[in-house]
Amino acid sequence: MKLGFGQFGLCCLLLPIFFAADGCICCAEPGALRVGVAKVDITPSNPTQLTNVWETPFTGIHDKIYARAIILDNGISSAAIISVDTVEITNGTPIADRIAKETGIPASNIILAATRNHSAPMIGLATVEGQRKAGTGSAAFIAKVEDDLVAALRQAKANMQPARVGFDRGGAGTSASSRLSETASRVAPFSASPASPASEGVWVMKFETLSGEPLAVLANFSLHATVIGEKNTLLTGELPGATSRYVEQHYGNKVVALWTSGTADNQNPIAAISAPDGDQDFKKVDELGQILGESVIHIADSISHTTSKPRIWGMERNVACPGQRVIQNPGAQGKGGTHDGQNSPGGDVKIVDADPVHFRLGVLMVGDAALTMVSAEVVNKIYEEVRTRSPFTNTVMVILANGRSGFIADDAAYDSKDHSAPPSTFKRGCGESSVVNGLTDMLWQY
Numbered sequence: 001m002k003l004g005f006g007q008f009g010l011c012c013l014l015l016p017i018f019f020a021a022d023g024c025i026c027c028a029e030p031g032a033l034r035v036g037v038a039k040v041d042i043t044p045s046n047p048t049q050l051t052n053v054w055e056t057p058f059t060g061i062h063d064k065i066y067a068r069a070i071i072l073d074n075g076i077s078s079a080a081i082i083s084v085d086t087v088e089i090t091n092g093t094p095i096a097d098r099i100a101k102e103t104g105i106p107a108s109n110i111i112l113a114a115t116r117n118h119s120a121p122m123i124g125l126a127t128v129e130g131q132r133k134a135g136t137g138s139a140a141f142i143a144k145v146e147d148d149l150v151a152a153l154r155q156a157k158a159n160m161q162p163a164r165v166g167f168d169r170g171g172a173g174t175s176a177s178s179r180l181s182e183t184a185s186r187v188a189p190f191s192a193s194p195a196s197p198a199s200e201g202v203w204v205m206k207f208e209t210l211s212g213e214p215l216a217v218l219a220n221f222s223l224h225a226t227v228i229g230e231k232n233t234l235l236t237g238e239l240p241g242a243t244s245r246y247v248e249q250h251y252g253n254k255v256v257a258l259w260t261s262g263t264a265d266n267q268n269p270i271a272a273i274s275a276p277d278g279d280q281d282f283k284k285v286d287e288l289g290q291i292l293g294e295s296v297i298h299i300a301d302s303i304s305h306t307t308s309k310p311r312i313w314g315m316e317r318n319v320a321c322p323g324q325r326v327i328q329n330p331g332a333q334g335k336g337g338t339h340d341g342q343n344s345p346g347g348d349v350k351i352v353d354a355d356p357v358h359f360r361l362g363v364l365m366v367g368d369a370a371l372t373m374v375s376a377e378v379v380n381k382i383y384e385e386v387r388t389r390s391p392f393t394n395t396v397m398v399i400l401a402n403g404r405s406g407f408i409a410d411d412a413a414y415d416s417k418d419h420s421a422p423p424s425t426f427k428r429g430c431g432e433s434s435v436v437n438g439l440t441d442m443l444w445q446y
Contacts, residue, residue, distance in 0.1 A: 031076065032074070032308055032309060036160035037159065040069075040152040043064040049137025050135040056233055063241060065086070065120050066241070069081070071160065072312060079110070082152070083240075083244075083258035084149070089112060089123045092403040103157060105153075107316070108314040108362065110402070111260075114261070114404070115240035115259050117239075117240055118224070118225055118226050119225075119234070120236070120237070123142055163208060163308070164307055164308040165205060165207050167204070168394075202296055203396045205369060214254070217247055217255055219296045221261070222261070223239065223268070226238075228285065232281070239289055240259035242285050242289025242290075245257075250297050263380040263397055263399060310366050320357065321426050323354035324351050360401075368393075370394060370446075371396055372397045373397075373398050374401060375403035377399050377404075382436060386436055386440060390439075390440065406424060414428045
């Protein structure tokens with residue numbers, strides 16, 4: 001039997017005592033929940049010194065980008081969830097460690113999630129070559145964003161107040177999914193395995209005051225933020241930014257609305273724009289943001305079961321898999337599309353061994369809502385397996401959490417032309433099993 005929101009964790013059902021990752025006793029009765037939220041502007045002053053995911057320099061700013069944060073504390077454990085309007089946070093460990101040091105929140109209880117916005121700069125590139133590709137202003141931008149994130153969490157901590165939390169999925173979210181996305185097998189330029197169906201519905205976590213006033217809304221949806229496309233050179237929050245903006249405006253800008261990306265590796269917008277046409281394109285982004293925002297609001301307003309004393313528990317693991325590298329014959333015919341500058345295999349390709357790929361897995365439990373984390377892009381089939389094996393009804397997956405380590409495809413995709421199979425840097429046989437078994441094991445330890 002799967003556990004619904006508000007029930008005891010499994011350790012409290014099966015064991016008299018269990019020590020959680022941050023040293024707290026899982027079965028100790030939690031105190032009253034306190035929540036603080038914050039939103040900070042991280043828009044670079046000079047975006048022309050930065051590039052998007054396609055390594056194209058920005059020529060200006062269309063709309064601002066933000067970092068949004070939630071801190072929650074029940075008197076025994078605390079956690080932080082941060083959503084950043086950026087394409088990725090390549091190396092999130094130094095930032096998470098700094099946040100842990102300055103806030104006292106255990107690193108295992110921190111979710112630092114990129115929205116996978118392809119029309120925003122990258123953060124935390126680990127190599128000199130990577131920073132060169134990101135633009136001459138990359139190092140300064142990264143340093144400023146790190147400071148902004150710490151400032152946001154300090155602000156959130158200063159604003160903490162008694163609260164309660166609820167969690168749900170679906171409602172109008174299923175409609176939004178069918179109107180917004182379809183599998184990569186139907187959307188150019190990707191050609192993906194038909195065994196990787198789209199993930200339907202929106203997961204929503206709502207934080208509100210004890211009198212019922214909303215404080216924050218956390219949404220999780222599986223969709224690439226690529227509505228505008230690679231020809232756009234204006235910095236923008238893209239679909240995640242438009243969705244958060246719509247939700248926040250609906251609540252009179254008294255709410256912080258966080259977007260986290262679900263298993264979006266093979267999920268693309270149904271209305272992707274290949275040839276930019278000025279403001280008309282951004283109006284389409286706003287329209288799609290409204291569709292998704294309406295779904296988020298509908299679900300949030302429909303959440304009736306909340307708790308003011310949730311357990312908070314986190315765990316993380318570092319995992320390594322054998323690596324591979326795809327070599328494409330420049331003269332080969334039948335090359336597939338491109339993604340993040342990588343050619344999909346097609347025609348004459350060669351796969352060679354490469355260094356091991358290191359990535360992070362994590363679980364953050366808020367009551368019996370399970371937020372699982374992977375520091376990579378993941379196909380939906382892997383998430384569905386985790387969800388099936390999870391003991392908790394409310395199990396979601398946040399990708400690109402606390403870093404980015406490439407693409408993880410299900411093993412069957414390696415026999416297809418799924419864009420994530422190669423050119424995945426993971427050799428077949430490790431990525432899928434490591435994610436499914438690792439997350440499932442952590443979930444059963446709660």
